[in-house]
Amino acid sequence: MRAAKPDIPALIAGLALLALGGLLLAHALNVVELSFALFAPVACAATGAILLSNGLGRRE
């Protein structure tokens, strides 16, 4: 039986959200000081990765 192919866009979206959640959790636990200068690039990178993988994986 062949293993199911992973859904790459969903995988990347999940990982990006995990990273964002982890960062916010670290901020809530006072592990990192989350400033706008730090959060903005991370948020942009996460959103960009999700959109890019979704766009490349889309079949039209």
Place this chain on the structure above:
Amino acid sequence: MTTDSQPSARALRRDPSGGWLGGVCAGIALRYGVDRTLVRLVFVVATAAGGFGVALYALGWLVIPAGPSTGRRRLPTGRGAVEVALGTGLLLLSVLLTFRGLGIWFSDAIVWPLVLIASGGALIWRGSGTPVAATPQADVPTAALLKGETEERSREPGRTAAAISRTGIGIALVIAAGLAFLQATGALSAARDVLLAVVAAVVVLGVIFAPWILRLVRSLTEERSERIRSQERAEVAAHLHDSVLQTLALVQRSDDPQEVAALARRQERELRAWLSGRPPAGQAARLAAALESAAADVEERHGVPVEVVVVGDSDLDSNAEAVVAATREAMTNAAKFGAGSPVDVYAESSDGRLHVFIRDRGPGFDPATLPADRRGVRESIVGRMQRHGGRAQIASSPASGTEVELELPARSDR
């Protein structure tokens, strides 16, 4: 015989014929199915932000091997294209913000206007693609050109509106970049004075020279239209010569009514397909297959062996179609006038160029003494190659056979 030299579709290769310098951006774009303009934009901005772009590009040039630029990977379209563009933009923004946070930064007054200019410039370049009507031979069936379909195509409302809005947004971004730079450097008020002076000068000169400018524009437009019409006429003449006239010549030589009927039916089918602007039934989609099919057809019609060797392959775009048509005409001439000698065809598609040699060992002829009414060589071979931006060279002399060399750049969807 066909030798296909296409590399593995998964390997990352530079695309020198599709690139501006070493084809690094074009190769990356081809490998990952991203618009090459976006990849270039990333390198430009990385260069502006700290000079990394240049180092990365040089490294890519050294490390990534060059590959032949046959076959283009299909870019995402519609919503997928929007998502890819937005995603790439956001990733780029995150890289820039990171550079800024790390202090690897020239200055806000330089980098952000540069980003805006690069984005706007990319949009303007993409929006200013040559309209279909500007090149009559570009991917448009000649019969469709005859019916004036090109103008209708270029006026398709959706595509035109999208191109105009892309160009408009691009222009707005470039103007915003200029204004942001002037504002950041405190030169906005001085620039306003200069702008006013320039506007005043343009208005004054415009009023004075308007009649001459209008006349010049009108004359250039008329000249362009006449050139396009003349090219269309030549294309139609070449097509009719290669198809209808050749068939009529065969009909005149044939004594077999069944053969004549078969020739007439085949010609009718071909002519109907051409008039309706669709490819003839069974037409190959690749250069090698089309050349072999044309050779088989010439062999069948004239009973002369035609040996074809093709190295490399490419899609059958308008330029490749022109090469196939000119090759067919050269093969037909070799079969008709080569005194039954075999015809050898060698074709090569590499480095963005198509090269074909057609040779026979017949009695040969002196190309300088070719009668003016021989349209086959003049229009169907030499003229056709010239109209598509290529060249044809005929080397022949009595008793030494004939070699026709055709060379044409392969079209690219840059």
